[in-house]
Amino acid sequence: MKVKHIFEIAKALLLARSKQTLVAAIGVAFSVAFFVSLLGFMEGLNTLLDGLVLNRTPHIRLYNDIRPSDNQPIALDSTFKNYHHFIHSIKPANARKEIYQVETIFKRLKNDSRVIGVAPKLSAQVFYNLGNIELNGVVNGVEVGQESKLFKFQDYVFGGNAFDLENRSNSIILGQGIADKMQAKKGDLIQVTTIYGEQFSLKVVGFFQSGLVELDKVQSYVSLATCQKLLGESSNYMTDIQIKLYDMDKAPELAKEYAALFKIDAEDIQTANAQFETGSSARTIISFSVGIVLLIVAGFGIYNILNMMIYEKMDTIAILKATGFSGADVKKIFIAISLSIGLGGALLGALLGLLFSVAIDHIPFNSAAVPMVDTYPVDYGIQYYAIAVIFAVATTYFAGWFPSRKASVVDPVEIIRGK
Amino acid sequence: MLLIQWKSLEGNKMEKQIVLEAKSIYKSFHDPVKIDVLKDLSFTINRGEFVAITGRSGCGKSTLLYILSTMDSDYEGELWIDHELMAGKTEAELARVRNEKIGFIFQFHYLLNEFSVLKNVMLPGLKANKLSEQELEHNAYELLKKLGIEKLAMKMAYQVSGGEKQRIAIARAMINDPLILMCDEPTGNLDSKNTEIVFDIFSELVNTFNKTLLVVTHDQNFADNTQRNIIMEDGRIIS
Ligand SMILES: Nc1ncnc2c1ncn2[C@@H]1O[C@H](COP(=O)(O)OP(=O)(O)OP(=O)(O)O)[C@@H](O)[C@H]1O
Numbered sequence: 001m002k003v004k005h006i007f008e009i010a011k012a013l014l015l016a017r018s019k020q021t022l023v024a025a026i027g028v029a030f031s032v033a034f035f036v037s038l039l040g041f042m043e044g045l046n047t048l049l050d051g052l053v054l055n056r057t058p059h060i061r062l063y064n065d066i067r068p069s070d071n072q073p074i075a076l077d078s079t080f081k082n083y084h085h086f087i088h089s090i091k092p093a094n095a096r097k098e099i100y101q102v103e104t105i106f107k108r109l110k111n112d113s114r115v116i117g118v119a120p121k122l123s124a125q126v127f128y129n130l131g132n133i134e135l136n137g138v139v140n141g142v143e144v145g146q147e148s149k150l151f152k153f154q155d156y157v158f159g160g161n162a163f164d165l166e167n168r169s170n171s172i173i174l175g176q177g178i179a180d181k182m183q184a185k186k187g188d189l190i191q192v193t194t195i196y197g198e199q200f201s202l203k204v205v206g207f208f209q210s211g212l213v214e215l216d217k218v219q220s221y222v223s224l225a226t227c228q229k230l231l232g233e234s235s236n237y238m239t240d241i242q243i244k245l246y247d248m249d250k251a252p253e254l255a256k257e258y259a260a261l262f263k264i265d266a267e268d269i270q271t272a273n274a275q276f277e278t279g280s281s282a283r284t285i286i287s288f289s290v291g292i293v294l295l296i297v298a299g300f301g302i303y304n305i306l307n308m309m310i311y312e313k314m315d316t317i318a319i320l321k322a323t324g325f326s327g328a329d330v331k332k333i334f335i336a337i338s339l340s341i342g343l344g345g346a347l348l349g350a351l352l353g354l355l356f357s358v359a360i361d362h363i364p365f366n367s368a369a370v371p372m373v374d375t376y377p378v379d380y381g382i383q384y385y386a387i388a389v390i391f392a393v394a395t396t397y398f399a400g401w402f403p404s405r406k407a408s409v410v411d412p413v414e415i416i417r418g419k
Numbered sequence: 420m421l422l423i424q425w426k427s428l429e430g431n432k433m434e435k436q437i438v439l440e441a442k443s444i445y446k447s448f449h450d451p452v453k454i455d456v457l458k459d460l461s462f463t464i465n466r467g468e469f470v471a472i473t474g475r476s477g478c479g480k481s482t483l484l485y486i487l488s489t490m491d492s493d494y495e496g497e498l499w500i501d502h503e504l505m506a507g508k509t510e511a512e513l514a515r516v517r518n519e520k521i522g523f524i525f526q527f528h529y530l531l532n533e534f535s536v537l538k539n540v541m542l543p544g545l546k547a548n549k550l551s552e553q554e555l556e557h558n559a560y561e562l563l564k565k566l567g568i569e570k571l572a573m574k575m576a577y578q579v580s581g582g583e584k585q586r587i588a589i590a591r592a593m594i595n596d597p598l599i600l601m602c603d604e605p606t607g608n609l610d611s612k613n614t615e616i617v618f619d620i621f622s623e624l625v626n627t628f629n630k631t632l633l634v635v636t637h638d639q640n641f642a643d644n645t646q647r648n649i650i651m652e653d654g655r656i657i658s
Pocket residue numbers: 417448449450454456474475476477478479480481482483
């Protein structure tokens with residue numbers, strides 16, 4: 001028996017019941033369509049939300065932590081090894097956050113093939129002056145070129161050009177929240193006071209919207225040089241080195257390596273942002289389960305229709321068997337029916353899912369939190385379509401399996417005698 | 420009449436070649452009490468024979484035919500078809516025997532309504548998978564032509580009359596050139612004209628094409644015109 005002829009018989013049986021076939025196929029199609037559009041939407045959101053943080057977080061951050069030395073003098077003397085140490089709450093002796101030998105570290109990292117890029121960063125505690133009220137704040141000094149290349153800095157700057165920070169001395173990009181409070185417009189001069197009590201006038205060249213409202217009430221950006229000026233430090237003073245890697249998963253490992261190599265503190269992104277991974281995977285798991293439940297429900301639809309069809313087609317099965325078709329042949333015919341419904345429905349569903357996704361992609365979505373999108377985000381990843389189609393075909397195969405087995409054991413004598 | 424002359428041919432059969440042999444077949448149903456339906460049935464059928472089985476309603480004719488056609492394998496005794504013992508064969512092997520060596524014709528024509536007449540005739544051939552689709556189609560068409568119904572080839576099976584259906588069923592039974600044709604009351608649903616047509620076809624199959632036929636019938640006139648009449652009563656052969 002050729003496969004072609006099995007499918008030919010299956011097709012004839014399907015066409016004889018075209019309405020039920022259509023209903024079953026549409027059931028599968030809708031499940032697949034919902035599956036791909038739901039997952040595409042969820043993943044789109046995931047990428048967007050994770051991007052809010054992950055895009056702007058260095059994979060590894062090098063800095064000097066302020067803490068007491070790990071090797072206290074008492075530990076050096078082996079005589080006291082087994083003694084109880086009464087001295088506690090030891091205070092750090094060196095309060096300097098400055099990273100030494102910045103040039104060397106930069107050179108080494110730039111030659112490292114695992115590193116995409118390196119960006120220096122400085123932070124200064126300030127007070128924003130609002131008449132006689134002082135608001136707490138942080139001013140970050142960044143190198144605009146590197147910061148844009150690695151952390152999409154310019155995506156979050158609006159109402160001005162990010163590079164004006166470098167081109168104009170004493171300029172500032174204000175956080176949106178603080179700008180609203182100060183009612184600052186572009187070109188205005190604002191006053192800040194450093195923790196050392198010095199006052200500076202800075203010219204507003206743009207605004208920064210991170211998507212995290214609390215952060216925008218505090219944080220502003222200036223150039224490295226301006227920040228060094230605010231801190232009263234020289235031009236090679238640097239407190240943070242931000243590293244972006246090709247493979248984010250290697251961050252913990254490399255952080256250790258760099259910490260040892262440069263005798264410095266290194267923090268990897270996984271440690272700094274442990275909660276984000278969990279949020280994303282929870283969302284993904286939920287959408288997957290909903291999708292799979294939909295497909296299983298569609299599978300039950302096929303199961304029902306096949307069972308009904310076998311009931312109606314008892315005579316046909318009996319004749320096929322009387323003329324020499326074996327139980328296995330009959331089983332193949334009904335599996336073919338089931339798979340045809342599954343595959344047809346799945347392909348239709350994939351197409352429908354794509355249309356749904358395009359529709360979602362056109363729904364307006366304006367949120368202060370994410371200034372760079374104006375419609376809902378959708379991930380068109382081919383993998384969701386592949387998973388949905390494969391799973392749909394597998395479900396229909398299993399849905400068809402039991403009815404097919406039933407058909408294969410139909411006793412032709414019983415049917416023929418019953419006539 | 421045309422039908423009479425076959426009797427005279429009975430004598431001059433060439434060497435006897437056994438096509439089917441039944442050796443003490445017993446069959447009983449257990450529903451709800453044990454009833455023995457077939458009791459110690461033994462007979463042989465030779466190549467080219469035209470055999471009728473008659474007997475009162477309920478004497479076990481159909482039951483016997485289902486066993487002989489390998490559809491029912493739940494019996495005691497031995498069944499040999501083409502010198503092969505049927506006992507111990509798997510369901511798939513029995514299906515193959517049925518497909519290649521036996522043509523079955525029912526009282527109710529039992530065509531597949533989802534297919535055209537031509538496809539109905541071709542289906543057992545597609546299962547056998549020995550000839551290409553074109554060759555099968557050609558053979559099926561030739562068979563329909565011989566039976567005078569080639570005009571119906573492209574019609575759907577439910578669009579033809581009862582008499583025509585029975586002729587289509589004969590064509591289907593013939594498509595794999597079987598060793599033996601078995602029929603359960605093939606004329607039971609036909610008027611006298613169609614009965615005559617079917618009988619003429621059977622006679623031609625036996626005489627011209629040297630086919631073997633085993634026909635269960637209630638029509639005594641039909642049975643009288645075959646070469647041999649097995650008469651059953653209460654699950655036994657009485658003559
Ligand atoms: N599945 C079954 N369970 C129990 N008894 C059965 C079953 N099938 C048939 N019988 C009995 O077996 C006997 C023979 O039945 P069978 O159909 O072979 O008769 P038949 O000779 O073909 O009759 P008819 O000429 O009316 O077709 C009957 O008495 C019938 O009641």
